[in-house]
Amino acid sequence: MKQEEKKKTVWSILDIAELGVMIATLEVGKVALEGLPNVEVVSFLIILYTMYFGQKTIVAIIAFVMLECMIKPINIWAVMYCYIWPLLSILTYLFRKYRSIWFMSILSGVYGLLFGALCSIVYLVLSGPQTALAWWIAGIPWDLVHGIGNFVIMLVLYRPLTKVFNRYCQQKKSAIG
Amino acid sequence: MENKEMETTQEKKGGAGKAILGIVIAVVLIGALIAVYLVFGPKTSEGSKAITITITDDQGVDTVYETKTDAEYLMDAVQELDGITIEGEEGDYGLFIKTVNGITADYDTDGAYWSIYVNGEYGNYGIDAQPVADGDSYAIVYEVYTE
Numbered sequence: 001m002k003q004e005e006k007k008k009t010v011w012s013i014l015d016i017a018e019l020g021v022m023i024a025t026l027e028v029g030k031v032a033l034e035g036l037p038n039v040e041v042v043s044f045l046i047i048l049y050t051m052y053f054g055q056k057t058i059v060a061i062i063a064f065v066m067l068e069c070m071i072k073p074i075n076i077w078a079v080m081y082c083y084i085w086p087l088l089s090i091l092t093y094l095f096r097k098y099r100s101i102w103f104m105s106i107l108s109g110v111y112g113l114l115f116g117a118l119c120s121i122v123y124l125v126l127s128g129p130q131t132a133l134a135w136w137i138a139g140i141p142w143d144l145v146h147g148i149g150n151f152v153i154m155l156v157l158y159r160p161l162t163k164v165f166n167r168y169c170q171q172k173k174s175a176i177g
Numbered sequence: 178m179e180n181k182e183m184e185t186t187q188e189k190k191g192g193a194g195k196a197i198l199g200i201v202i203a204v205v206l207i208g209a210l211i212a213v214y215l216v217f218g219p220k221t222s223e224g225s226k227a228i229t230i231t232i233t234d235d236q237g238v239d240t241v242y243e244t245k246t247d248a249e250y251l252m253d254a255v256q257e258l259d260g261i262t263i264e265g266e267e268g269d270y271g272l273f274i275k276t277v278n279g280i281t282a283d284y285d286t287d288g289a290y291w292s293i294y295v296n297g298e299y300g301n302y303g304i305d306a307q308p309v310a311d312g313d314s315y316a317i318v319y320e321v322y323t324e
Contacts, residue, residue, distance in 0.1 A: 037267065037268075073284060073285045075284075098195075100195075100196070102195075102196035102199060102200075103195065103196070103199060106196075106199035106200065106202070106203055109203055110202070110203055110206060113203070113206050113207065113210060114206075131301055133217075134301040134302075135301060137213060137214060137217050137218050137219075138218065138219055138271075138301065138302050138306055140210050140211075140213060140214040140218065141214065143210060144207060144210060144211070147203070147206075147207070151203070
């Protein structure tokens with residue numbers, strides 16, 4: 001009984017290794033595409049990780065945000081990151097049974113389109129509705145780029161990556177028993 | 178066996194229907210965003226506009242430039258002037274000013290940053306997204322964040 005409880009609460013070495021890979025790929029993916037404003041693979045990775053690793057992804061996101069804060073000068077984006085990425089993971093988790101390429105592409109695309117609106121919540125709290133609205137509207141062209149980018153990235157990478165993840169999960173299952 | 182095939186076909190049809198619905202939602206959202214931007218987005222006016230640009234440096238010294246411009250955005254108006262050089266970093270939401278006339282504001286070192294004021298009010302846009310309107314006065318001010 002005690003051992004069972006232990007199994008539920010204590011993370012295995014494999015869990016920690018998976019987390020390490022998740023955090024590293026999130027950070028590398030973020031940095032690799034920083035030259036292209038609002039084109040990113042972080043949304044794609046968070047959706048995929050949530051589909052395959054579930055709630056563990058939230059821990060990876062927290063570590064990823066902390067890593068970003070250590071690397072880059074902290075500004076208002078840090079506050080946005082604290083809720084914007086976990087929210088994407090929660091949404092994916094809620095819709096996890098709709099595992100189709102189209103559903104996930106649309107989810108990722110729509111999230112990109114609404115990214116500016118969601119980020120403007122911070123300005124709503126700090127400076128009021130007028131500033132938040134002006135900030136969001138000024139960024140709409142970038143939200144469009146973000147949404148289309150997210151949609152295309154998911155559409156192109158979903159099948160090859162899910163193939164890899166399916167194979168990995170099967171191997172893990174047979175190895176653990 | 179046939180039943181299974183029928184179920185799969187129905188599932189596929191249902192999936193395709195959901196995909197189409199999703200695409201319609203996304204397209205409507207894109208249309209709505211474009212409409213909001215076109216109606217409420219930053220507006221510019223063309224023609225000759227008389228504007229004032231004030232640079233306040235790290236010592237609090239003001240340099241005032243009065244000019245007439247056809248530029249649509251403040252960055253273009255500034256670039257037309259002799260004696261102002263502005264450098265910055267392209268961010269997700271426009272140019273983030275780092276250096277003005279050789280004076281660099283380094284937020285990480287001492288909390289310093291360059292801010293933009295429009296007619297005395299704190300600006301909502303980056304310098305390359307700030308529309309230029311006739312009669313407006315703009316200020317680019319070196320400020321230091323203090324708790």
